[in-house]
Amino acid sequence: MTDLDTLAQEALAAVAAADDLEHLDEVRVRFTGKRSALTGVQKAMRDLDPDERRARGQALNAFRSAFQAAFEARREALGSAALATRLEAERLDLTLPPRRLPPGRPHLLTQVEQEMVDVFVGMGYQVAEGPEAEAGSYNFDLLNIESDHPARQEMDTIYVDGFDDVVLRTHTSPVQARVMTRQAPPIAVVCPGRTYRADAVDATHSPVFSQVEGLVVDEGVTMGDLRGTLLAFSRAMFGHERRIRLRPSFFPFTEPSAEVDVSFEGAAGHHGWLEILGAGMVDPNVLTACGIDPERYTGFAFGIGIERVAMLRHGVADIRDLYEADARFLARF
């Protein structure tokens, strides 16, 4: 057994015994560094005869490669152990709830309004807006609602003080009148917005509510176009299997007029109809009042309560919940 063999045995034992990377590096310096025993063995080779020197050189190389292989293997083992330790130490319980993201939510009425508007925008409509404190002429007169017409009384109008005839608009139809008096057909608009009636607040009534009204005026617009449009809308909002039915009704601004029901399928095969909107063919008097020739153009109009759609779709039982700004309600949708 030469001293080199002894050295090799010691060195490999030391590599095997190194329990972390720092230790392992110490072992490397101790056995192969400039001041190591190996350096002594190398220096002593100068004194050997050529044959012995060659043999010793081969032994030395064997030692070096054996050491290097053991060292690398050990370093890799220790490295993955260290990484595993770190990964273990860094473990997070991701089932703990995260700190919440801050964003607030758009109001349910906004969400439903935008969805409704977008359905019509997708069908080629523009969006028009108007004032909420509105001239009686736009809210009533141009819409064929004469001052002593029973329908005008039934609208429970809230009037603005200090003006001859300014009201809180009872519907968004005055926006349609504004559009028709300014723009020649073809017209395809929806008018979303806040509207008002002198209704006391309870679970189903609100003095403030919201509508999306629509108006199409062009040559050759038919009641079939109205029915098809409302069917497309109802399916987009309530589901593709829905059907609609139109029932004759009366509105001063349309003739023929209709109340529109959408079908529903409830639990246990229970099915029926829910009233969702009013609609009709634009009354010729309205077209004439707004400067459009009723002999040439026809049109249809409809008005949809956003609250009604929101309440039906989301099961909101009390309309007051929409206007109380309770953060639990706001954050829900």
Added chain:
Amino acid sequence: MKLPLSWLTSMVDVDLPVDELVDVMSLNGLEVEAVTFPGAGADGIRTAQVVHWEPHPDADKLRVVRVTADGGDGEIELVCGAANFAVGDVVAHALPGGHVPGVTGPDGGKGLTLSSRRIRGVTSHGMLASARELELGDDHAGILVLPGDTPLGASLTDLLPIGEPVVEVAVQADRGDHLSVLGVARDLAAILDTTWHAPEVPAPVAGPTIPVTIATDGCERFVTWALEDVTVQPSPLWLAQRLVQCGMRPIDLVVDVTNYVMLELGQPLHAFDLASLRGPSLTVRTSTGGETLTTLDDQVRELQAGDLVIDDAQRPISLAGVMGGLDTEVTTSTTRVLLEAAVWDPRAIRRTSRRLGLVSEASSRFERRVDPEGADRAVARAAQLLVELGSARAVGTDRVDADPTPDWTRPARITLDPARVRALLDLDLDARAQCALLTRSGCAVSPADGDRLVVTAPTWRGDLSRPADLAEEIARLHGYDAIPTTLPTVDVTGGLTPTQRLERQARALALAGGFHEAVTRPFVGEDALVGVAPSAGRVVLSNPLAKDASAMRPSLLEGLLQALRRNVGQGRAGTALAEFGRIFRPVGDPLASALDEVIAGDWRWRDPEGDELPVQPRALGLAAQGLRIGPDWLDADDRWSVEDVLAVFDQVAARLAPPDDPSWRLARVPTERDGLHPGRTAVLELHGHEVGIVGQLHPSEADRRDLPEPVVIGELLLEPFLAAVPDDGHAPVPALALVKHPALTVDVALVAEDRVPYAELEAAAREGAGDLLDGLWWFDEYRGAQVGEGRRSVAIRLRLQSPDRQLTDTDAEQVIEAVAAAADRVGAALRR
């Protein structure tokens, strides 16, 4: 309008189960609101005669009664609490085992099933029922006493249609003809293509009656029948039952008959006590005002010029078409009756009814227009019933017509183009089919030139006056379900405008800041916090719903603060709310001047004549209170700050403004405002004018509102930004070349008096950095011995970059010196 089924089917040939009938009606223009069954469940109730009664031996207010049904089952004893009957009276006897619907049962539910039971020692075999207990009326003062000729031992449900369906129809504003059984029957006949029939009535009687003069517009026809030997007595049960089913209260035969005929035929009637008329004649005239009339409801009414009245040559005796006078009303001693049916101008009746706030069964029919040809029939029908039921004798009839016939009664002659109807409805109905449908409605149709038709509406259909009305009638009778579903092909490019798209983006940005969107009712009371451009101006409501909702909101803040309070009341540790909406100020308010300064075009809403409507710009309001983080993070003590509000407004303004235009940056000017913290409030200015405000609620204001501090608020007018968006949108944002040379970071510290706002220090830093500035932010603020009392040091980091070269220390030194020089001009020194 409530329609007992037996009454309705007496005038129209219909044989459908009720649920099918209701569907047919609702789908064809007779909207059914409800179907009720008054008296349903009544069972085991038979007519019987009182044989004997005596006071209950052991109860003051009870009687022990023996009745017989004359059916061989002898006499039955029972106990009764009523005292309105005598031996020989025919009564309704509910037998043990029978069911009485109008009594609250032992379980609190509706209806009671009877059994024999002992009442203070006497066994009562059933009960004697009142009208209310049988749901035949409201009367519960005594038991029901039936007419003496009522057969004994008969089941009450065989005598009367107790429990039959009563169909309630919602009457549309233009369908006054639906306010009668006849009217609904007629329409149902048109819908079902079947026949209808009005009751047969007697012919006029030649003989003496009172002369009538029509001395005004507004009355087209006035028909009278004089009756003598009238016995004013209770109505027979069948008639009373129908009134009750229709929601009216039986009073006496004469009044009941006028009401019955009104319900049956739609024509309101009035009965005068002939003996109480003072003059020899009646005049229909217009009041000149200053007169009074005590109406049947015992109210003294001040008449106004224009009210239509009937005058007995000495005084007004009836408010025409609205309500009769008390002095000439029929009483129990009346024997001579003048029945009157007239046709009044709907507009006149509406006016008087509105002014007096007096809506009667008559006025609600007249104001919707009655059939001008219906008056004769109605008054004859009433006379017929009084002769039949009240042993009256008709002595004379008269009818006076206005000359010439007024326009409002004439049926319209309408020229109809069937091709246009077909096109409008998209229904494949030729002229013949359209003609057939209109004929069903009672229209007279004849051919005119070309393919056109001339249509004359029946006298009862005032709503049919134009081709569009006929189109609806055709569609309605044919059925709306036959209309196809197509989509219009309209040559319009749809979509949101650039402004509308920006509005949505602004909303999303505000909500991304952690604020939930609220929608509040936009009404305020006297005491409301005013936000941007404050003024005392209010858009006041003439008929507000409540005192604390007397005006439209001048600002979004009040509604938001009240919403915060409600959330605090729910025990929430923190809430942040945003609202998008219009705020309202009167014409000429300072807010209008502020908008004029920052909006180039006409932003005002106007009526068709060009007059201004109230100022109502769109705004964004924010309000937050308490903890930023929800209660599920108990360790977090991060509270909402006024800076959060500022941050949102900066983002929103930057998104809405034209790109790369620093003149649209909001300037912050510290200010003091009522209700806000004097050291934590700033006005936001655009082009030097106030467009917004941010602040923290003053501690005493927060306390007054019972809101835990801190409470921060802000309001920003969106209108100036939205109005500035061109029709085709702001110019596209140009891309910037991404500079490859690394940026150079330079920190400067500027020392100045405390009162010098940061905005000025930042401006100095910007100026010093010049074109090389790529970005800038403050990162430290220091007060203390090193800078001296009343002074502060603000550290600002500048990121410098040049598109074409690598910056060097020399550049940094030049910038620092330039910042120092600029700082010097605002009274600040560079801290070296």
